[in-house]
Amino acid sequence: MEQTELVFIPFPIIGHLASALEIAKLITKRDPRFSITIFIMKFPFGSTDGMDTDSDSIRFVTLPPVEVSSETTPSGHFYSEFLKVHIPLVRDAVHELTRSNSVRLSGFVIDMFCTHMIDVADEFGVPSYLFFSSGAAVLGFLLHVQFLHDYEGLDINEFKDSDAELDVPTLVNSVPGKVFPAWMFDKESGGAEMLLYHTRRFREVKGILVNTFIELESHAIQSLSGSTVPEVFPVGPILNTRMGSGGGQQDASAIMSWLDDQPPSSVIFLCFGSMGSFGADQIKEIAYGLEQSGHRFLWSLRQSPQKGKMEFSSGYENIEEVLPEGFLHRTARIGKVIGWAPQIAVLAHSAVGGFVSHCGWNSLLESIWYGVPVATWSMYAEQQINAFQMVKDLGLAVEIKIDYNKDSDYIVSAHEIENGLRNLMNINSEVRKKRNEMKKISRKVKIDGGSSHFSLGHFIEDMKDSKVI
8 A cells, every 4th residue: 555645734823733633633544545744833932832643644843943024923924924934944844755755745735824835735746735724604704705805896994893794605694894803904914915815825725624514514615615616625523632732730630620529510611712811901890790690610811911022821920910809709619710721621521511712713613512502702813703603693602792802992891791601501592402412413423424524535535536646
């Protein structure tokens, strides 16, 4: 049996890296002819440590560090320059990989934000496939807006902070401008230009692997299948359900021990992702909303990085300083405030009955896998559209705020938060019933006979048809 090599190029943040590793494992397990090399780029901030696999068919190659520019904050210009300077490094790494006669290169699987690497795949005469780590509705939204912008003169800025709505084929309801990704309006630092560039290049690949499943996003996937975009392969949910990332074993043990002492489905878990942090006024409103709701809670509270620093959020040294006076004492019997959280382990715990989430796509898929209802509090990137879809289109979440933006001055009141929490924990809600059904479906789609199992096989067959394996 001839061994063939796939090259994976993920965007170097943990959510994208973890998803890329999991899809690589699925491919090599499904077809032993594949071996996969994952190229790791490193930002000057954050960390990609902790990536590991027990598969002999997958290996990591860390690319040399690069000098990018004098910019001190992440921006569209920074990310674009960062990827461009990696093109020769990727080219050299692939040359090194293929120097051995025993390795036959079959294709590239590139991240949605790494489309510059399509050019490298073309140089080696192999096809590129895109791995889109968000959902099919967002994929369709980006493609639709890019088309309208390029060919029909759409001025995206007309939708900024607006109730004006746009009909998007992959979403059932018209999309208000206030839930558009903030980067779409970012001309100054290159966010809008970057999104449009990558989306145009989505159309150049041979196929698009999407971290979703047909039963979750049937409308979106059906609308994409009848369009002119490359073939879509819904292969999700792609999850690492075996471990958390970051933090420490001691912290995790204390958290899980506390959850063990709570009644079933009684705890609200609040966690807002690696970039999720709030100002002092908003933290106090969250605290008052939690206290007034009377529900048990586990709150992952993170500190914003210093202004102008390329860093993710971090834990507070003294958490009492930012909370209302006496809050920890008054809620000691029902609540626990923590820094880092082992999210997968927490969502899997029987004591957790609700999840207040920033609506990152990985977090939403994890909540579906474990059947935990979500209250939406989107923060950045495409999370507002994810929240909109979950609440309005799919009825799989309740709303605290779907149009919140972490860079705005808006403060969500304790009253709004309290109402959202009460809706979240309503044991007879339609959302909770739908979640339980979708949990069962999400477990079936990846096994033999399931829709995502079939779609992954179809992707492998598509590579055979390209005459490279």
